[in-house]
Amino acid sequence: MAQADRTTDALPSRSGTAYRGESNLCSLVYRSRAKITLSDYELYELVQAAQRRNAAESITGLMLYDEGRFYQWLEGPAENVAGLMRSISADHRHTDIEILSDKPATQRQFGDWKMRLATRGIRSMHSINNVVIPTVTTLSDIHRYPERTPGLLADMSTATTAAHSPGLANLPLKGPAGSILKDILVTVVLPELLVRHAGESRKTPWPIDHRARALADLLIGSDTEAATDLLRTLQDSEGAIRHLYENLIEPAARRLGDLWGADLCSELDVTLGLSQLHRAVRLLNEEMLQPTIPKGMFLPAVLIVPEPGEAHMLNSVLDSDALGSIGWDPLTEFPATDEALQDLIAGTWFDALDLSLSPAFRRENWLPRVTHTIALARHASRNPALVVVVGGRIFAEDTTAGSRVGADNISTTALSTAHVIQEELNKKKNG
Ligand SMILES: Cc1cc2nc3c(=O)[nH]c(=O)nc-3n(C[C@H](O)[C@H](O)[C@H](O)COP(=O)(O)O)c2cc1C
Numbered sequence: 001m002a003q004a005d006r007t008t009d010a011l012p013s014r015s016g017t018a019y020r021g022e023s024n025l026c027s028l029v030y031r032s033r034a035k036i037t038l039s040d041y042e043l044y045e046l047v048q049a050a051q052r053r054n055a056a057e058s059i060t061g062l063m064l065y066d067e068g069r070f071y072q073w074l075e076g077p078a079e080n081v082a083g084l085m086r087s088i089s090a091d092h093r094h095t096d097i098e099i100l101s102d103k104p105a106t107q108r109q110f111g112d113w114k115m116r117l118a119t120r121g122i123r124s125m126h127s128i129n130n131v132v133i134p135t136v137t138t139l140s141d142i143h144r145y146p147e148r149t150p151g152l153l154a155d156m157s158t159a160t161t162a163a164h165s166p167g168l169a170n171l172p173l174k175g176p177a178g179s180i181l182k183d184i185l186v187t188v189v190l191p192e193l194l195v196r197h198a199g200e201s202r203k204t205p206w207p208i209d210h211r212a213r214a215l216a217d218l219l220i221g222s223d224t225e226a227a228t229d230l231l232r233t234l235q236d237s238e239g240a241i242r243h244l245y246e247n248l249i250e251p252a253a254r255r256l257g258d259l260w261g262a263d264l265c266s267e268l269d270v271t272l273g274l275s276q277l278h279r280a281v282r283l284l285n286e287e288m289l290q291p292t293i294p295k296g297m298f299l300p301a302v303l304i305v306p307e308p309g310e311a312h313m314l315n316s317v318l319d320s321d322a323l324g325s326i327g328w329d330p331l332t333e334f335p336a337t338d339e340a341l342q343d344l345i346a347g348t349w350f351d352a353l354d355l356s357l358s359p360a361f362r363r364e365n366w367l368p369r370v371t372h373t374i375a376l377a378r379h380a381s382r383n384p385a386l387v388v389v390v391g392g393r394i395f396a397e398d399t400t401a402g403s404r405v406g407a408d409n410i411s412t413t414a415l416s417t418a419h420v421i422q423e424e425l426n427k428k429k430n431g
Pocket of ligand 1: 070
């Protein structure tokens with residue numbers, strides 16, 4: 001273990017909590033390099049396990065994971081911190097450990113944070129409570145000036161955490177991602193949609209007129225009422241809503257993922273963008289989708305879940321809305337682990353399981369995990385002929401991926417999910 005800078009300088013203590021009766025406290029800050037890129041799920045597991053041991057050993061602090069590096073502040077009884085540091089030093093998940101600060105402390109900097117995660121964007125925000133999201137400047141300073149890391153981490157003790165911040169879905173998508181998403185809508189998605197629609201019902205193609213631009217603005221902005229009015233007008237005059245639904249939401253989600261892949265926006269931007277798209281879907285649903293199932297028809301019992309650990313739930317929500325809108329009554333759940341999913345599926349009879357991955361990211365490396373989840377779900381199911389349908393970007397782009405994970409079929413858009421499930425049920429019924 002290298003020792004970059006062993007400092008005894010006083011660190012800022014902005015939210016320090018004096019624990020009465022606590023003596024022999026120390027704080028230790030180190031940085032290290034991850035040996036492999038951690039997935040959201042691996043990070044989630046690491047933090048969960050850390051929180052359990054830290055709670056038992058009165059250790060608090062913060063762990064930042066960014067660009068393949070860990071930075072961690074540990075504080076607590078000196079002998080416990082030393083013991084934990086021995087374990088951490090032997091951990092094969094990281095290397096090049098450098099102690100940046102190690103000194104006695106009179107109070108805790110991180111109060112009761114058993115080990116909070118700080119990370120760029122929001123990665124596993126749905127599965128890890130209270131993620132701290134540092135600013136890009138802070139992250140850049142931490143990477144460039146390791147000697148300033150302790151102070152910069154200490155500053156994060158006063159940060160507003162993601163779980164405490166106001167509803168994500170209501171945050172307007174500003175900055176580059178907002179304008180990029182608008183551009184996509186205006187220059188790519190809407191023209192495709194409008195030209196296609198024009199081909200069916202009008203003699204001349206519909207130009208990208210002010211209504212399309214306004215709609216894009218409104219869907220991305222926060223003026224729900226105006227957006228609904230405009231949708232109504234569009235529907236009355238053009239009947240284009242269904243095409244909008246099919247062509248706007250999922251392609252836009254994929255393009256957000258591409259932007260992230262090209263480093264043009266952050267994961268937080270992607271998630272905010274997905275929230276906005278979800279809001280748009282809700283509007284479209286209210287306007288367009290009415291129950292179409294005749295009374296008395298058999299309604300399959302469907303369980304809709306994202307893959308446990310998946311932070312992007314838009315696909316599940318879209319499927320849930322789409323099935324609900326045609327009169328089905330799916331159960332939509334967000335199990336955090338395979339075990340929780342197994343419990344769900346063992347407890348009730350389901351005809352079909354609808355399992356999805358991110359609509360924005362490809363998540364190719366998740367396929368083995370999905371295979372495992374499906375095998376466990378089939379094993380736990382009360383229904384030996386359970387139909388499993390998978391969705392998400394990877395399955396829309398690589399149509400062989402569905403059978404590779406052991407699913408019966410894939411659904412490439414929420415509007416086809418009911419049809420795909422019905423077809424698979426019929427196949428199983430007819431042997
Ligand atoms: C970067 C990093 C930070 C970690 N932080 C903690 C932590 O705060 N608390 C904890 O109990 N384990 C933490 N761990 C896991 C420990 O290294 C170790 O696996 C765990 O404490 C079990 O210790 P043992 O193998 O000695 O029983 C961390 C691992 C890594 C790679």
